[in-house]
Amino acid sequence: MKTKNYIKMEFPSRSVNEGFARAAVACFAAQLDPTLEELGDIKTAVSEAVTNCIVHAYPDSIGKISLRARIIDNNTLEIVIKDWGKGIEDIEKAREPMFTTGGEERSGMGFTIMESFMDKLRVRSSPGRGVTVTMRRRIAVRTAE
Amino acid sequence: MKVLSSYKNGRLTLFFKGELDHHSAKKVMNTIDQLIDEYLPRDCVMELSGLKFMDSSGIAVILRVYKRMNEMGGRAWAENPPRQPMRVIDASGIDRIVKISTTMKE
Ligand SMILES: Nc1ncnc2c1ncn2[C@@H]1O[C@H](COP(=O)(O)OP(=O)(O)OP(=O)(O)O)[C@@H](O)[C@H]1O
Ligand SMILES: [Mg+2]
Numbered sequence: 001m002k003t004k005n006y007i008k009m010e011f012p013s014r015s016v017n018e019g020f021a022r023a024a025v026a027c028f029a030a031q032l033d034p035t036l037e038e039l040g041d042i043k044t045a046v047s048e049a050v051t052n053c054i055v056h057a058y059p060d061s062i063g064k065i066s067l068r069a070r071i072i073d074n075n076t077l078e079i080v081i082k083d084w085g086k087g088i089e090d091i092e093k094a095r096e097p098m099f100t101t102g103g104e105e106r107s108g109m110g111f112t113i114m115e116s117f118m119d120k121l122r123v124r125s126s127p128g129r130g131v132t133v134t135m136r137r138r139i140a141v142r143t144a145e
Numbered sequence: 146m147k148v149l150s151s152y153k154n155g156r157l158t159l160f161f162k163g164e165l166d167h168h169s170a171k172k173v174m175n176t177i178d179q180l181i182d183e184y185l186p187r188d189c190v191m192e193l194s195g196l197k198f199m200d201s202s203g204i205a206v207i208l209r210v211y212k213r214m215n216e217m218g219g220r221a222w223a224e225n226p227p228r229q230p231m232r233v234i235d236a237s238g239i240d241r242i243v244k245i246s247t248t249m250k251e
Binding site: 018041051107113 | 237
């Protein structure tokens, strides 16, 4: 896949960065001329993945989160969000709707939302070594009227 | 993110304004808990039309309010979510538990 443009950023797992991360990706995605609905989907998916790093990867400490986004063939945006936290033992189970280790403040719907709002979702992890979430979303090409 | 409120005849209306995510959810939940404790309403309406953004943390807030009201023998529902929050609500399926309604305002 040819990379046509990209951004790379890194930030600490402070919750104030959730809003920053989704806004930054939305700004970058703007060059693909998305609809408001497509932008909303992308922002939501980024918010879910970044929040997971903050809540689950580093529950009692501040750790590093890396976010990369690139534009590849076919008017497609790829987003890679990575942490070096505690990792996921059973990814298949973690991706099930309503599955959560987070208690009452969580609904267990993050991965389900990422999956339904993006065209592709890949989750890689080994316990103790963090999680890498890769998502792709194709932006429909609209012709000017 | 802000929550404004009004109370009339046993009905507490909560006006959600801004971006509801994990960062803002804790404070929002505290504010709502205090309002429910203060008014002990029969009905609690979550008016979502002022929401600029919501993710799964907002789903957890809506469910908590619903459960709290249910435990008190009261009712709770959400009204007028804009498009992005509505898509999150749809994906999560909470509309099978909490009523999401649209009111016509003229
Ligand atoms: N980056 C991560 N590091 C460690 N564990 C994770 C990470 N992301 C997800 N998980 C695990 O996967 C589970 C499911 O994640 P998901 O986002 O679907 O739900 P949630 O975060 O628990 O709830 P919600 O997203 O609705 O607030 C989490 O409860 C957690 O156990
Ligand atoms: Mg989550």
